Amino acid sequence: MTWDKRQPFTRASFCEHVYDLARKVTRTYTVDIHGRHRYASQWWLNGEVRVFWEPSIPRQTVDLIVNAVDRRVRETVGLEFTFQLYGNDTSSAEQVSEALVRGQLDPDKLFSLAALEPWRDQARGGRQHADIYITDKQFVGDAGSWAAASFKYGAMMFCLHGLRHHSSDFLRKVALHETNHLLGMYCHCDDYQNVAGLPYTPACNMHYSCSHADLCPKCRTHIECWWQGVQDEAREAGLLRA
Ligand SMILES: [Zn+2]
Numbered sequence: 101m102t103w104d105k106r107q108p109f110t111r112a113s114f115c116e117h118v119y120d121l122a123r124k125v126t127r128t129y130t131v132d133i134h135g136r137h138r139y140a141s142q143w144w145l146n147g148e149v150r151v152f153w154e155p156s157i158p159r160q161t162v163d164l165i166v167n168a169v170d171r172r173v174r175e176t177v178g179l180e181f182t183f184q185l186y187g188n189d190t191s192s193a194e195q196v197s198e199a200l201v202r203g204q205l206d207p208d209k210l211f212s213l214a215a216l217e218p219w220r221d222q223a224r225g226g227r228q229h230a231d232i233y234i235t236d237k238q239f240v241g242d243a244g245s246w247a248a249a250s251f252k253y254g255a256m257m258f259c260l261h262g263l264r265h266h267s268s269d270f271l272r273k274v275a276l277h278e279t280n281h282l283l284g285m286y287c288h289c290d291d292y293q294n295v296a297g298l299p300y301t302p303a304c305n306m307h308y309s310c311s312h313a314d315l316c317p318k319c320r321t322h323i324e325c326w327w328q329g330v331q332d333e334a335r336e337a338g339l340l341r342a
């Protein structure tokens with residue numbers, strides 16, 4: 101998605117813009133891989149998140165990430181997600197190895213596998229949920245990247261190779277940042293710089309550098325308005341109680 105960064109918004113028109121986008125994408129999102137299966141992910145309906153990690157990842161690193169995701173979900177959309185800690189499950193290990201490109205982890209491949217897995221498909225006895233993968237792999241083609249996340253696919257992955265798990269303060273900011281993406285923030289703070297009453301600031305968690313933990317009021321508003329759209333769309337489709 102692209103737009104003019106200088107395009108002026110009022111607070112209300114910004115919220116309406118994000119709200120409309122959320123309704124449109126949750127109505128039209130489908131995942132279609134090689135024509136195998138067409139499947140609209142609605143992981144957000146159950147608020148369940150399954151967490152997988154490789155044997156090399158310390159448990160305290162897992163807890164740090166889960167706590168950060170939980171905190172950001174509560175403080176932005178006011179929901180309590182349920183976290184199921186699976187650890188090094190065979191199914192996730194297979195998905196991670198299938199998503200490797202020359203030994204490096206490809207988020208597009210991994211997220212597609214997650215969205216299409218039978219464990220999410222009600223028709224095959226599954227249940228809608230999101231997945232978090234915590235690995236010691238390198239991000240494909242990008243040794244500097246730490247993580248990725250997607251609302252559409254309901255997935256988040258971490259690339260904690262070498263001694264990265266020791267950088268707990270930075271890792272917490274990365275996990276908060278990725279949670280914003282998981283919750284539907286499809287851009288970074290820079291992408292909207294002209295919203296009246298919600299001043300642009302470099303001191304926001306939604307900059308690529310992840311050097312701050314807190315969300316600026318504009319990005320918090322962005323996620324709140326997105327989530328209103330997601331919930332209204334689901335409610336009108338009869339997927340949520342009124
Ligand atoms: Zn921001």
Ligand SMILES: [Zn+2]
Pocket residue numbers: 277281288307308
């Ligand atoms: Zn980002």
